[in-house]
Amino acid sequence: MSFLYGGENMVKIDIRSRTPIYEQIIESIREMVVKGVLRPSDKLPSVREMAKDMTLNPNTVQKAYQELERQGLICTVRGRGTFICEDIKPKDQEEKINELLVEMKKLLVAAIYLGLKKEEVIVEIEKLYEEIREVREGKDDKR
């Protein structure tokens, strides 16, 4: 199995980015799950396949998988492979949430600088929230 989706590599890695590669793998898979592109019980490529497809060090991929497993997003079944967990229970996410809030704060500073009011920001966030939900539910209907 190749880990291709719509002709592109599903996991997006930018080797010029400052973010460590194993974090990029984690973020990329998490994003796919949130957007509903990867769904519970979907199979992920093996460490070896992903290392080959993306020309990455297998230990780096292994480390990303271990972390995703620790976070309760993916499950490994011995002899069968790695899958998105049936029942995703986010664990130890406090640190990640804090990081996310820091990012949100930066964006909010930019928004205030551009003259957006509090109410406008809230309206825009609600719109985005709906948009993401629609995409997910739209995909639900197709299946």
Add this chain to the structure above:
Amino acid sequence: MIKGENISKKYSEAPVVKNVDIELKEGSIYGLIGPNGAGKTTLIKLLCGIYAPDEGTIRLQDKNISVSKDIRSMIGYVPDNLNFYPTFTVKDMKEFYKGMNSSWNEDRYKLLREIFSFSDKKRIKHLSKGMKTQLSILMTLSSMPKVILMDEPTSGLDPFVRREVLNLIVQDVSSRGTSVLISTHNISELEQISDRVGFMDKGKMVLQEDMDDLKFRFKKVQIAFEDVMPLEFEKEFNIVSLKKYGKVYEIIIDEHYELFKTRALNYKPILMEKMDMTLEEIFIYRMGGEGYAVKEIAI
């Protein structure tokens, strides 16, 4: 898998490699970086048994490589400057390698042969530098070594072949658990494929660490205070690299960010943000501290 302990080597008076400890683990890719003349090539030649160390030992699977020829044959070497017999053809070269290596894998050779573009009848002396490197990589991978040592393997390759070669190395490591060492000046390439890095300078190993630990440890921080940076702050954190844009200082910290943050908050900064660093930035920062600064000259 291969382990060098306290190895030193000198050609004339001054040692070129000084008391280096190095270990290449199974299924791992080690990236060796350092300025020109740091001793990288000599270290590689010591590791593959071309030179015997003046001091220290190199062991592969717990056997001293200077003593055992069988052990040495498990090591594949891709040199920077290739000295094959110049009048040999590609095919002669292959027969030579095949005869020399008991672990030669003909199927693999045929498979890999497809990727490389030179003809079997071409003589070595008519090959370009990049083609010679390709040939050397082809021979090494077909010999199925346990350890592969590569001295700037990608320096003469075009971008397509380079990608292909890096991909083959990754595959060999993940399928056979090969230990690989790559020396290069292309640092972003290492960032992609290696899991451990060593910085060498003036014959010494300045720093040796797992890539992820390295990236976790070194962070760039932007920090601003109401007034200028307090002197006590500068002292407490032993700030070496410092840039200033208006009120904002850009500093590099060499410790866990959370620990830094707790202590730094005592100085009531009005802005504090961390940024990840690229391997290249860490290298330049770390080597700059060793007195190997690239002087900024404007012409």
